[in-house]
Amino acid sequence: MKKRLALLVLLLVPLAIWAADPAFDTYAKATGAVTIDSVFDGTYWEVVDNIIYTTTDAACVVFTIKGVALMDPGDKLWLGIGNDSLPLVSGAFATRAIDSMLIKHSLTERDKAYIPFEFTAILDTTAATDTIFFSAACGGHGDADPVELTNVFVTVEIGDDMP
Amino acid sequence: MKKRLALLVLLLIPLTITWAADPYFETYAKATGAVTVDSTFDGPNAYWEVVDNIIYDLTDGSTGDDATLVYTISGVAIMDPGSKLWLGIGNDTLKIGSVVFGKRNLDSMCIKHGLSERDRKYVPFSFSALQDTTGNIKDTIYFTAACGGYGFFDPVYLTNVVVKVEIGDDMP
Numbered sequence: 001m002k003k004r005l006a007l008l009v010l011l012l013v014p015l016a017i018w019a020a021d022p023a024f025d026t027y028a029k030a031t032g033a034v035t036i037d038s039v040f041d042g043t044y045w046e047v048v049d050n051i052i053y054t055t056t057d058a059a060c061v062v063f064t065i066k067g068v069a070l071m072d073p074g075d076k077l078w079l080g081i082g083n084d085s086l087p088l089v090s091g092a093f094a095t096r097a098i099d100s101m102l103i104k105h106s107l108t109e110r111d112k113a114y115i116p117f118e119f120t121a122i123l124d125t126t127a128a129t130d131t132i133f134f135s136a137a138c139g140g141h142g143d144a145d146p147v148e149l150t151n152v153f154v155t156v157e158i159g160d161d162m163p
Numbered sequence: 164m165k166k167r168l169a170l171l172v173l174l175l176i177p178l179t180i181t182w183a184a185d186p187y188f189e190t191y192a193k194a195t196g197a198v199t200v201d202s203t204f205d206g207p208n209a210y211w212e213v214v215d216n217i218i219y220d221l222t223d224g225s226t227g228d229d230a231t232l233v234y235t236i237s238g239v240a241i242m243d244p245g246s247k248l249w250l251g252i253g254n255d256t257l258k259i260g261s262v263v264f265g266k267r268n269l270d271s272m273c274i275k276h277g278l279s280e281r282d283r284k285y286v287p288f289s290f291s292a293l294q295d296t297t298g299n300i301k302d303t304i305y306f307t308a309a310c311g312g313y314g315f316f317d318p319v320y321l322t323n324v325v326v327k328v329e330i331g332d333d334m335p
Binding site: 006028112 | 286287290291331
């Protein structure tokens, strides 16, 4: 009986730890200032930063990239979030397999604009350790003006699996 | 002996759950609301007007460990052509007369609305800074702001300002 109870204790402790598994975790990284000078060409984009997360259970993972874009009239900024990369001749490039978005400062504007942005994508996942790439491109379709980003900040928030 | 072991089981379960579920992940938040920023920017090394502050506490024993803190200030800036808004996050202050000014030693940023624009603009913003810290710390974080600078003195109105401190595990 004593042995059984001792075994029960040994079993229950890890079970209790598992049950109390901290499903809520946040990873964050201050990237700071970046110049995006890789021109949009429809495929892989320049990697701005990456962040590694680990979940021990089914989870809803929220990726966010935010900052301020300094854009001249006519500038375009493409932002992407993905988990696939390709090393090219110089630097790492990544697909924006999870989501992407475009910010455009119209050519008819007369001044440089400071555009604060916040871009979020969601991924439902099972237990995993993965690297998420935040990628960006500028211009495209004949335009090649670089875009400066300041105060870039990336976060990964892990929540319980969505019902 | 059986009773003791049974008691041990009953004690260990909640203790283990409490320990394992240790709230490394904690959020402090404060709705500041509407603010007029009329303190003029006077240089990158000076102290700025405090918009709000928030206190976080890692001294309660359960979170006495290395942690990554994410500070965020979000809201909407109402800006006239030529207006500039400077935002800062820091943990150091200076009292000048009866007014407390804060340093933005953790991070700062600038939002500018071009002088050649023709209309007032509503600029939503979300600004974050990061700090790695060890446990057993209770600290006050100051959200500071300044407007204009370099000859401009236009105040900037902020609405829906919310400040937040998120405490997470130490980053790998």
